[in-house]
Amino acid sequence: MKLYILNGPNLNMLGIREPSHYGKTGYSELCDMIKKHCTSLGIEAVLYQSNHEGELVDKIQEAYYEGADGIVINPGAYTHTSIALLDAVKSVQLPTVEVHISKVEEREDFRQVSYIRLAAVKTITGHGVAGYTEAIDFLFDYLKK
Numbered sequence: 001m002k003l004y005i006l007n008g009p010n011l012n013m014l015g016i017r018e019p020s021h022y023g024k025t026g027y028s029e030l031c032d033m034i035k036k037h038c039t040s041l042g043i044e045a046v047l048y049q050s051n052h053e054g055e056l057v058d059k060i061q062e063a064y065y066e067g068a069d070g071i072v073i074n075p076g077a078y079t080h081t082s083i084a085l086l087d088a089v090k091s092v093q094l095p096t097v098e099v100h101i102s103k104v105e106e107r108e109d110f111r112q113v114s115y116i117r118l119a120a121v122k123t124i125t126g127h128g129v130a131g132y133t134e135a136i137d138f139l140f141d142y143l144k145k
């Protein structure tokens, strides 16, 4: 099983940016945690972070061409604005889990819209960085069925 784990803008600043919302775990620590978890399940993980919308679209398309089985994505602020990311996920038709570290539903009004959610098989919010391993576990079970 191969999963693409994608992170959008400012998620490279984890550990530094607004710890009250996003906690103290840094991005490289998060990557180590995800890699370890995937290895324990026999999953090949491709991790990628970009601050650029088009690069995230490219990576979603790459997931398709490289034969990935699913995608875990935290699109950061592009969650609330990007029809391009929604269209990319719809184009590749790979089961996709949307993850947010913070509890977006309890935050500002502008965070209440999620375009990517329209194409996601599941959304996880407010579980901190543990949301990523939950998303991986979900896809692991979902893909086995």
Ligand code: DQA
Pocket: 009, 010, 011, 074, 075, 076, 077, 078, 079, 099, 100, 101, 102, 103, 104, 111
């Ligand atoms: C986020 C929530 C978004 O609203 C925000 O723009 C982010 C991170 C989260 O993980 O909680 O960059 O996706």
